[in-house]
Amino acid sequence: MNRVLRTQWAPLLAATIIAGVVLSFSTKQFGSSFNVYTILQTASVYAVIGLSQMMVLAVADMSLAVGGIASLVTIATGNLYQVQHWPIGAAIAGSLALGLVCGLLNGVIIAMTKLSGFIVTLATGTAFTGIAYGITSSIPYSNIASVLTTLGQGRAAFFSYLVLPAIAMTLAVGAGFRWLPIGRSLLAVGGNRDAAVLSGLSQKRAIVTAHAVSGLLAAIAAVLYIGVLQSATPATGSDWLIISFAVPIIGGTALVGGEAPASGCFVAAIVLSAINDALIVLNVNTEAVQMAEGLLIFAAVIAGKLGQNVRTGTRRSRRPSTGPGRLGQIAQDSATPGLGMP
Amino acid sequence: MAAGAAIEGQIDAAAPIPRLLTNAVERVREGLGTQTSAIGLIFLITITWTAFGIAGSGFLGSYNLYSIGQLAARDAVLGMAQAMLIVVARMNLAVGSIGAVCTSMLGYLLVSAGVPLWLAFLLVAAVGVLAALLMGAVELMTGLSSFIVTLAFLSAYAGGALLFTGGQQYQINSSLITRLGNGTLFSSAICPLVAVAVVCGVVCWLLYNRNSLGWKMLAVGANERAARASGVNVSRVVLAAYALSGLLCAVATVMNASYELNVNAGFGSDWLLPSFIAAVLGGVALTGGEISVTGILLAALFFDSLQSGLTIINVPSYWIELPEGLVLLVAVLLDRARRARRRTMRPRSLAGTPAPEPDPVAAQ
Amino acid sequence: MQERVKRQTRWTTTALVLGASLSVAALCVGTAASASTSAKAPTRARTHAKVPKSKIKIALIPGGPNVYFAPWAAAAKAESKALGVTVSYVVPPTPTFDPSVEISTVDSLVAKGYNAFAIFPDGEASIIPLYTRLKARGIPVIDLAGCTSDPTPALLCFATNVEASAKYETQVLTKAMGGKGKIAFLTGLLTDANTALREAGVTQGVAASHGKVKLVQVVSNIDSPSAAPPAVESLLASKGSQLTGMLSTDYYPSVAAASVLAKNAQFRHILFIGQDNDPTVMKALEKGYIYGTMWQNSYGQGVVAAQWLYKMLANGCSVKSNAPFTKVGKTSHFINSGYFFVGKKDAAKYAKGMENIPATTKQVLGETSKFLACP
Incomplete structure (x- = not known):
């Protein structure tokens, strides 16, 4: 219990629950089982999208190709099932493999060239989306296997079936970082590249692994989303960029690497999804929705930051995790001890 | 570099800090002096122009060059707006949203309020600077990364602009603005906007080469701690970088408005990508402390030529985005290879590169 | 060191001069080429x-x-x-x-x-x-x-004529609802001029009912695959029980609404008219989950x-x-x-x-x- 309270996202979760309870008293529909299902369904997809970005943030890199991979995987699933007549299981497996390969490609290019993931994935993401549009001429595949539709839209009362794969992914990623040697070395490399390299950890392997897993997670998110929309369109993923960063960052992933709170992602996804839902339920002036969203994201980040301060107050600070706006290996600067201020 | 400096600092507390700064600035100066990314881009532009000129009829016609210049000029200024913050190791994800705010302001002032042109320009510039300064102030106060701060402001500003205008369209009727974006300069192949971009480029070049603020920005980007330690007021430099970025966004807004002549709050939603492409292809290192103004101008020209050329050589519809992505990738890889070669030629690593430094303690 | 920097600077100058001269040459060629075409152009225009x-x-x-x-x-x-x-x-x-x-x-x-x-x-x-x-x-x-x-x-x-189409759509919906009830409207980007026209059309259609039909909510800016489904579901969760009709003038909100209504029988008392012919929409129409869809030419x-x-x-x-x-x-x-309004009886005919x-x-x-x- 104590541990849960000390996690960075605890205040955020508390604030959301309180706001949710207040909302459901003032507008009774907010607490209705269909509305909770709606929030959970969207949150589940957001969570997996967020995990995909978190993988690369953990090694102090970033991926702008999450949406591009999702676009390509979406139309691959549609094409394999509808045009090539593969059984749905094989079609999903094939598409997930494709996502993995796309991520692997990003990782290999970044590791080989030591370029920033930002620019490499900007280019590859554009290329992936380009392939998806090229293959389909922007016409969606509409013959969606019933298993995907059931997964995407099925529910037991308020419980969306999508929550199951999302929680499974969250647990798998969390466990991977905690117990697998490769997971720990990812965090070590992300936290302090030079020190990790000196201690014999392969920076290249860490980056390639992070991007490959990120590609796989983006593919999983894409496959989950096909059932929600019931249509496999190359436009899927076009507006995932902000979500992919907002979820892990609100969830407490620092941009300087070395941290990967998977459960934080899930909580942040619920927060974002609930914000979107509440704005519609409360019938907020449509022109104000976008602005309110931005301000609320900001409020959520500040709340997360307060949580972090509370946490660092009770526990010995590992290091100042928010180097002012630095990215990538600049993290090594803030990890440097000594150099007192004059 | 930083790790080495820290150990050095423990041995001799007073001396190395200014030296560290001088070193950082000197390295940056070398990067500026060589301009190798510009050479690479000139090479790329020559190749693509030759290839498109031969393969596709009309590519080198004045009509097409005019159109490329018109778009490239705006993209170059967007690239500079982005570079202002990249140089201090930050990012501005809200370039487009500041553009939306400035656009709404421009439309409101010129069309609804009927303010004279010069005053409207002045106010729009002020709005751009203020919008960016607010982000800078929030970053400095909260200690959050610029990525997060500008990401949050991206939605807030775009939404605010939408709320302010209510989705209204403003039709601009100023003949000066019309001539700026749709007139010609010297030849029928040159849009006056190109001159605007070049002027912005010259001002930026002067800033980084002849002005202490520019040097301080480079120093902060190369190594913020060292800069602070040697007495640079980092907060002030960072705020200045934000302000300049906002100012350039305002310039880009006017440029865009001058050739589309009709503005609404949806402006700027597509600016993020061109701003990064121009800056990064132009040789501005994302890790900060480096800039190449010529590179940014050329990169914008290169990328917009590419888009036009691919249409002209009949790349089938829907497939154009793929070669765009691939060429961007190849260009970045080539740039990387060139940098790597340059580094092996030189004993000292460049600002922000992760190559391990020889330990100065061990060297003694 | 100094030497190398100097040499590189010289290199740069050479490259710049080379590039500039090439560009000038290209410009001259280009201008000459366009001069010959533009000489012909005005006559054609007149x-x-x-x-x-x-x-x-x-x-x-x-x-x-x-x-x-x-x-x-x-x-x-x-x-x-x-x-x-x-x-x-x-x-x-x-x-x-x-x-x-x-x-x-x-x-x-x-x-x-x-x-x-x-x-x-x-x-x-x-x-x-x-x-x-x-x-x-x-x-x-x-x-x-x-x-x-x-x-x-x-x-x-x-x-x-998006305004007339939206008005007609609203009138068809009103008639199907028996002339009264509450409706919601799903649409696209606010900065798109067509969105304003569509909203005007819906407003006119609602006004024609003389207060018997009420437009209780407009959800805009959701014409994208990731924005539409959650927005439609949130709308149904909050207003589903009171709505008698719902209409969309945009592509993805129509797909999302058709897909949600196909899965959730409890909202099928809401008559929905969508836009365009996505197979999800056409399938839902054939099965009778939605009331109709507006086609364009x-x-x-x-x-x-x-x-x-x-x-x-x-x-x-x-x-x-x-x-x-x-x-x-x-x-x-x-x-x-x-x-063109496509209802259930025509759905099979137009599905493909x-x-x-x-x-x-x-x-x-x-x-x-x-x-x-x-x-």
């Missing part, structure tokens, strides 16, 4: 001289990659064959419908020798300066599927545009000043390309195939002489 068939190159330009425009590709292909000239469907590479990308795409095609354009304008006036440049070169341009606002160099605008738009542009170039036709245009929104030279209203196309082509004056 007299509408006939263009030989081999030189006619017509382009249909959508706003960006979007499924709505797909039938234009088929129309371009068919008309190219029928007319014996080049008719191309060229998509600007901008999924977000960025006007600057569209402008540069059209400019490239002009440079390539295309001499007639039918364009979906990304922004009702952002593209007018481009039109002005095209007009100066004697190139005919028409608006297709969306209009530029007056004053515009576009010769005419052939598009769905996407294929016909491509056909009419290609044929009229061909007549302008090949036969020297020009648009009559006294043509029977209608005034819609901000344009006074509008021709309706048609809209492109969005197309052959009757309207035939009618408009039959009235060609009212719009075009040919020598």
